[in-house]
Amino acid sequence: MRQKKRFIAGATCPECKELDGMMLYKEHDVEKVECVHCGHTMAQPEDAVQASTRQFEQVIGVFKPE
Numbered sequence: 001m002r003q004k005k006r007f008i009a010g011a012t013c014p015e016c017k018e019l020d021g022m023m024l025y026k027e028h029d030v031e032k033v034e035c036v037h038c039g040h041t042m043a044q045p046e047d048a049v050q051a052s053t054r055q056f057e058q059v060i061g062v063f064k065p066e
Contacts, residue, residue: 006023006024007020008023015040016040022036
């Protein structure tokens with residue numbers, strides 16, 4: 001099955017500081033963000049996303065940089 005990946009407009013990589021190179025995808029029910037320039041990745045389990053989502057709100061993903 002092909003994995004759907006979306007770029008995050010205006011996002012800057014915390015590792016290499018490149019702009020517009022971060023892509024969001026889901027792997028094994030874990031949302032991940034990866035930089036296409038340097039390969040830096042961040043991950044957040046579904047429970048953490050649900051905990052930060054208000055009722056009746058649809059969110060693609062919530063990431064808090066380290």
